[in-house]
Structures are given as C-alpha cells and as structure tokens.
Amino acid sequence: MSGVMVIAEVKEGRVKKSSFEVTAAARGLCDQSGAEVGVALAGNEIEGLAEAFGTYGADKVYLVQDSELERYSTDGFTEALAKLIEEKAPDAVLAANSILARDLLPRLAARLGSGLMTDCIEIAVEDGHLTGFCPVYGGKARAKCRCIGEKPHFATIRPNVIAAEASDPPRKAAVETVAPALEAVRTKVLDEIREMGGKVELTEASVIVSGGRGVKKAENFKILEELAAVLGAAVGASRVAVDSGWRPHTDQVGQTGKVVNPKLYIACGISGSVQHLAGMGTSRTIVAINNDPEAPIFEKADYGIVGDLFTVVPLLTEELKKALDN
Ligand SMILES: Cc1cc2nc3c(=O)[nH]c(=O)nc-3n(C[C@H](O)[C@H](O)[C@H](O)COP(=O)(O)OP(=O)(O)OC[C@H]3O[C@@H](n4cnc5c(N)ncnc54)[C@H](O)[C@@H]3O)c2cc1C
Incomplete structure (x- = not known):
C-alpha cells in the first residue's frame, strides 16, 4: 500500500465521527507499509477542522476549499476531489458509508475508471491488495471483495464498526490548502431543506430505540422518545411505522431504509423481518421488546423482554433514569 486517502465529511461545521473512524482504519492499513494517510476535506472555511485528524493517524490533510463547496453537490465535489486524487495517486480511497459517500464515491470511482467496494465491515491489505469484507443476504454472509484493474481502489466502511482510536504515537498532520478548479461544474445547490435538525443521526x-407496528400510532412514539432522551439515543422505525405515516422516511431502518450499526439497538414492537434485520443485524447488542414470545426478532436479540411495550418501555425509562442519575 503506497498511500491511502480518506474522504472526510463535515456536517454543521463539525467533522463526522465516522470520518475519524475511517482515518483510524486507514492508519491501520498503512502501519504495515509505513505509507502515508492523507485526508481530503472539502468545504468552505474549514481550516479549523484539519488539526484533529492527526490524532487518528493522518499524516496530511488536504483542505479543498471554495465558497462553491459550502454545500454538497455531486458535481462540485466530484470535480474538486477527482483532480486531487489523480494528482496524489493513492493506492486506496476510503470513506464512511454515509448518504453523501454513497452518492459521491461511485462517481469518483467511475471518473477515475476504478472499482468500489461498499459498506465494508472490515478492511485489510491481503497480498498487497485492498480487501473488503461486506455483509450480503441481509447480513447472513460476508463477501470478501477486491477491486481489479486501475488504482486507486475505492471502499466505504460502515460507521461504528471500527473504533476511532487515537494513533500511537500521536501525529501532527501537515495541512495543505488546495484551490479546486470548478469551471466544469454545471450544478449549483440553491437551498437545503432539513428534516431532522437537532436530532441524533441514525447512521x-x-x-437507537426503534418502533414498529406494535407501537400502534404516531403519538405512542412519545414513550420511545422519552427512553431515547434518557439514553442520548436516536429513534428509528420499521417500514410499517413509516408507511403508516407515524414516522418520517428518514427514520426507517432496513433494506430500503438506513443501515445502522449502533452499540445498542432496542427494538420495540418489531417482529424482526429479514428486511428489517438487513438494516440493524450487525448492531453490537440487540434488545427486543415484544409481546409474542415466538417473534423472530428474539432469535437475533441478545436480550429479549416478552411483554407489552406500553408497560415495559416506561418502566425501563424510569429505571434507567434512576440508574443514570446516580
Ligand atoms: C422489498 C421490501 C423492502 C422492505 N424494506 C424494509 C425496511 O427497510 N425496513 C423494514 O422494517 N421493513 C421493510 N420491509 C417490510 C418487512 O417485510 C416487514 O413487513 C416489516 O419490517 C414489519 O414491520 P414490523 O416489525 O413493525 O411489523 P410486524 O411484522 O407486524 O410486527 C409487529 C410486532 O409487534 C409486536 N407487538 C404488537 N403489539 C405489541 C405490544 N403492545 N407490545 C410489544 N410488542 C407488540 C407483534 O408481536 C409483532 O411481532 C420491506 C419489505 C419488502 C418486500
């Protein structure tokens, strides 16, 4: 591996935690060969964000700055970052498997005539090749993948699978400011309408405290929100809860929703369909609350509570409040 570049992300003026996770993963790959870890951060007025990457093992941070990059656009970011990647010629380009990366990385890989492995839960260098392990069939199996052909090879890594550990020894990343050429950009983002201001992002x-059909109506999600507030958690939903109009689509977890990977996933009134499991099956600890002891979710859960969620969830909130206050 002669060098890895991480495409980092800024959200509301802060670097996303998952970008530090990917930087730490890149450091792990490069430690074997002593290769350089570069981080590309695109945006506007982002100078103050570069320093933190050294902690996670970056050798260099490229600040790709322009007022046109204040907001994400596929066109603008592809143009700005493709040139940088071409110039620096890393062997691999990594990013967290976010909504932005799922849009941007295929474009970058196609522009550079290369391949992309998506949503890896483990990444390694084997026989000199970047190798990704990606869950398939709703998490029932892992595919071992490699890109062939021209480098750099691209991969996205699922958030929360790799710890954002500080590198040892800590590094001081050199910072290089890059002025991108954006004449070829044909689109401009005029406005951004946010649906989820202030909420913890699911991915x-x-x-995560998640609710399904068992929650029965939109107003009942209040008890899940109360539990989530005590735990500093995000609230998710099954597709039934979304299709019923109880929660916005941005809350949907599963095959056609978001793939999440929290340390703790509490499923309330969710049966555990394969499509739901495809989105949360790799969560570190799964707790299921369901009044049907035969519900399939119990096969996947680490802890199961057979009971009425309208009794169990408020009790849990009360007890956790007491425990966390002490
Ligand atoms: C192509 C395709 C894509 C899909 N994508 C997704 C997806 O992304 N995400 C997703 O979630 N689904 C998805 N689905 C739908 C999926 O197949 C299931 O229909 C859905 O996950 C079921 O949601 P649920 O568990 O909330 O509802 P149900 O399966 O109806 O389960 C409700 C559960 O609540 C329990 N319950 C009821 N009352 C209570 C109570 N008072 N206390 C405790 N428990 C109670 C019941 O015992 C039951 O187990 C998809 C389906 C298809 C075909």
Missing part, C-alpha cells in the same frame, strides 16, 4: 448513533 452515526451509538444507541
């Missing part, structure tokens, strides 16, 4: 959350 980054370390704890």
Whole structure:
C-alpha cells in the first residue's frame, strides 16, 4: 500500500465521527507499509477542522476549499476531489458509508475508471491488495471483495464498526490548502431543506430505540422518545411505522431504509423481518421488546423482554433514569 486517502465529511461545521473512524482504519492499513494517510476535506472555511485528524493517524490533510463547496453537490465535489486524487495517486480511497459517500464515491470511482467496494465491515491489505469484507443476504454472509484493474481502489466502511482510536504515537498532520478548479461544474445547490435538525443521526448513533407496528400510532412514539432522551439515543422505525405515516422516511431502518450499526439497538414492537434485520443485524447488542414470545426478532436479540411495550418501555425509562442519575 503506497498511500491511502480518506474522504472526510463535515456536517454543521463539525467533522463526522465516522470520518475519524475511517482515518483510524486507514492508519491501520498503512502501519504495515509505513505509507502515508492523507485526508481530503472539502468545504468552505474549514481550516479549523484539519488539526484533529492527526490524532487518528493522518499524516496530511488536504483542505479543498471554495465558497462553491459550502454545500454538497455531486458535481462540485466530484470535480474538486477527482483532480486531487489523480494528482496524489493513492493506492486506496476510503470513506464512511454515509448518504453523501454513497452518492459521491461511485462517481469518483467511475471518473477515475476504478472499482468500489461498499459498506465494508472490515478492511485489510491481503497480498498487497485492498480487501473488503461486506455483509450480503441481509447480513447472513460476508463477501470478501477486491477491486481489479486501475488504482486507486475505492471502499466505504460502515460507521461504528471500527473504533476511532487515537494513533500511537500521536501525529501532527501537515495541512495543505488546495484551490479546486470548478469551471466544469454545471450544478449549483440553491437551498437545503432539513428534516431532522437537532436530532441524533441514525447512521452515526451509538444507541437507537426503534418502533414498529406494535407501537400502534404516531403519538405512542412519545414513550420511545422519552427512553431515547434518557439514553442520548436516536429513534428509528420499521417500514410499517413509516408507511403508516407515524414516522418520517428518514427514520426507517432496513433494506430500503438506513443501515445502522449502533452499540445498542432496542427494538420495540418489531417482529424482526429479514428486511428489517438487513438494516440493524450487525448492531453490537440487540434488545427486543415484544409481546409474542415466538417473534423472530428474539432469535437475533441478545436480550429479549416478552411483554407489552406500553408497560415495559416506561418502566425501563424510569429505571434507567434512576440508574443514570446516580
Ligand atoms: C422489498 C421490501 C423492502 C422492505 N424494506 C424494509 C425496511 O427497510 N425496513 C423494514 O422494517 N421493513 C421493510 N420491509 C417490510 C418487512 O417485510 C416487514 O413487513 C416489516 O419490517 C414489519 O414491520 P414490523 O416489525 O413493525 O411489523 P410486524 O411484522 O407486524 O410486527 C409487529 C410486532 O409487534 C409486536 N407487538 C404488537 N403489539 C405489541 C405490544 N403492545 N407490545 C410489544 N410488542 C407488540 C407483534 O408481536 C409483532 O411481532 C420491506 C419489505 C419488502 C418486500
């Protein structure tokens, strides 16, 4: 491996935690060969964000700055970052498997005539090749993948699978400011309408409280929100809860929703369909609350509570409040 570049992300003026996770993963890959870990951070007025990457093992941070990059656009970011990648010629380009990366990385890989492995839960260098391990068939199996052909090879890594550990010894990353040429950009983002201001983002959350058909109506999600508030958690939902109009689509977990990977996933009134499991099956600890002891979710759960969620969830909130206050 002669060098890895991480495409980092900024959200509301802060670097996303998953970008530090990917930087730590890149450091792990490069430690074997002593190769350089570069981080590309695109945006506007982002100078203050570069320093933190040294902690996670970056040798260099490229600040790709322009007022046109204040907001993400596929066109603008592809143009800005493709040139940088071409110039620096890393062997691999990594990013967290976020909504932005799922849009941007295929474009970058196609522009550079290369391949992309998506949503890896482990990444390694084997026989000199970047190798990704990606869950398939709703998490029932792992595919071992490699890109062939021209480098750099691209991969996205699922958030929360690799710890954002500080590198030892800590590094001081050199910072290089890059002025991108954006004449070829044909689109401009005029406005951004946000649906989830202030909420914990599902894909980054370390704890998620999720509700399904068993919650029965939109107003009942209040008891899940109360539990989530005590735990600093995000609230998720099954597709039934979303299709019923109880929760926005941005909350949906599963095959056609978001893939999440928290430390703790509490499923309330969710049966555990394969499509739901495809989105949360790799959560570190799964707790299921369901009044049907035969519900399939109990096969996947680490802890199961057979009971009425309208009794169990408020009790849990009360007890956790007491425990966490002490
Ligand atoms: C192509 C395709 C894509 C899909 N994508 C997704 C997806 O992304 N995400 C997703 O979630 N689904 C998805 N689905 C739908 C999926 O197949 C299931 O229909 C859905 O996950 C079921 O949601 P649920 O568990 O909330 O509802 P149900 O399966 O109806 O389960 C409700 C559960 O609540 C329990 N319950 C009821 N009352 C209570 C109570 N008072 N206390 C405790 N427990 C109670 C019941 O015992 C039951 O187990 C998809 C389906 C298809 C075909």
